[in-house]
Amino acid sequence: MTHNKQKWLLTAALLGLVSLNNAFAQNDPAxxxxxxxxxxxxxxxxxxxxxxxxxxxxxxxxxxxxxxxxxxxxxxxxxxxxxxxxxxxxxxxxxxxxxxxxxxxxxxxxxxxxYQDNYAILVPKTSTAKSVVDLKGQRIAVAKGSAGQYLLIAALEQANLKLTDVDEAYLGYSEGRAAFERGDVQAWVVPDPRLADTELSSGARPLVTARTLPAxxxxxxxxxxxxxxxxxxxxxxxxxxxxxxxxxxxxxxxxxxxxxxxxxxxxxxxxxxxxxxxxxxxxxxxxxxxxxxxxxxxxxxxxxxxxxxxxxxxxxxxxxxxx
Structure with a gap:
């Protein structure tokens, strides 16, 4: 067998292996x-x-x-x-x-x-609220069906309050922030990065974070x-x-x-x-x-x-x- 023919057969064999491997990868049932x-x-x-x-x-x-x-x-x-x-x-x-x-x-x-300190019930810098109990009867912005809504329920229950003891304002995050900054709501349930952004820009403070609530x-x-x-x-x-x-x-x-x-x-x-x-x-x-x-x-x-x-x-x- 000539050297060129041996080289050609080796190349063909290698190409065949590559094709076989590719076919295996593309057809792996897992x-x-x-x-x-x-x-x-x-x-x-x-x-x-x-x-x-x-x-x-x-x-x-x-x-x-x-x-x-x-x-x-x-x-x-x-x-x-x-x-x-x-x-x-x-x-x-x-x-x-x-x-x-x-x-x-x-x-x-x-x-x-x-969640830990990256999800919280936020109140304005000027708020006199010291605990969740102080939110009774207050208007709170929260995204409907969000993790924040459960956080709010858990925080209220921990304070021996019910969801009906507050006035939920179902607002998306953009609308919630606008309402919070205007003073239309007294608290806002919000995660990072919006939580961090609002803290840095307005001095708002967390009243309670997810860290102290059921996981x-x-x-x-x-x-x-x-x-x-x-x-x-x-x-x-x-x-x-x-x-x-x-x-x-x-x-x-x-x-x-x-x-x-x-x-x-x-x-x-x-x-x-x-x-x-x-x-x-x-x-x-x-x-x-x-x-x-x-x-x-x-x-x-x-x-x-x-x-x-x-x-x-x-x-x-x-x-x-x-x-």
Whole structure:
């Protein structure tokens, strides 16, 4: 056999191996052809998107990552339920509302650390309120169906008050801030970075933060069919988020600049918010986390904010056992 023929056969063999490997990656039944991620501005998914590490990890499996931005939680949850999005990140209440309504395919697959000082009931600098008890009969701005609404319920119950003891003003965050600054409401339930922004700009102070209340988590959610069929794909996303948050903790100024560019919120605001961010991404859901989320669901039903009781555990998918 001539040298040129040997060289040609070797090249053909190598090309065949490459083609075989590519075909394997593209047809691996444990991974989908594409992964559609729903995200909102200002959280760890934005950082993951910017770093590009997820794409590098999934590329050998032939998975194309598609990012879709949402303005707030409810449309993202609807995208999950309809199967238009494969994974997303939301607060505690949207999945509860989904489970109590017509969104049976929304499942919990992972969670973050509970809110601490990054979610609060805020009062103006000039307010004479010293505790939650002082809010009785007062008008409070809160986003309907938000994590803040549960925070308000929990804070009131801790002070032996009911939701009916205050005047809820259902306002989005922009409208809530405007009403708060005009004095149309006496308190505002708000998370970072808006919390940090308002503290820095007006001297407003937290009356109570989530740190002193029953634990409230945020969740990574996915459609049940996708979670059952591609648990390892979702696990890859969550593991990459763990690495992303580990990096972020050690590079606060860099991440603050990234999020400032993404949201147009001043970097000083993000520096304050990130300094008190409770980092951590975990899966599967522990019994403690499921019990905590059940408290949220029970509180919403007790206060007639959802039409029927829900059993949170029914919507939990353990990625380690999904296959």
């Amino acid at each position: 991974y989908p052809e594409q992964l559609r991620i729903g995200y909102q501005k200002g959280n760890s998914l934005v950082v993951l998107k910017n770093r590009g590490t997820l794409e590098k990890t999934l590329s050998p499996r032939g998975v194309k990552v598609i990012w879709r931005e949402f303005a707030f939680g409810p449309p993202l949850v609807e995208g999950i339920n309809s199967g238009d999005i494969d994974i997303g990140f939301v607060g505690a209440t949207p999945p509860v509302i989904a489970q109590a309504g017509a969104a049976p395919d929304v499942t919990y697959v992972g969670y973050s650390e509970p 409230q988590y945020s969740f990574y959610i996915a459609p049940r069919p996708f979670a059952k069929r591609y648990p390892e794909t979702l696990a890859v996303v969550l593991r990459e988020l763990v690495a992303t948050e580990t990096y972020a903790k050690g590079h606060i100024d860099e991440i603050a600049q990234l999020l400032s560019d993404d949201t147009k919120v001043p970097i000083t605001v993000w520096q304050r918010a990130l300094a008190r961010q409770p980092w951590g991404v975990h899966f599967p859901l522990s019994e403690k986390v499921i019990a905590g989320q059940q408290q949220v669901a029970d509180a919403f039903f007790r206060n007639q904010l959802i039409p029927k009781p829900v059993h949170v555990a029914d919507a939990v998918v353990n990625l380690e056992n999904a296959q």
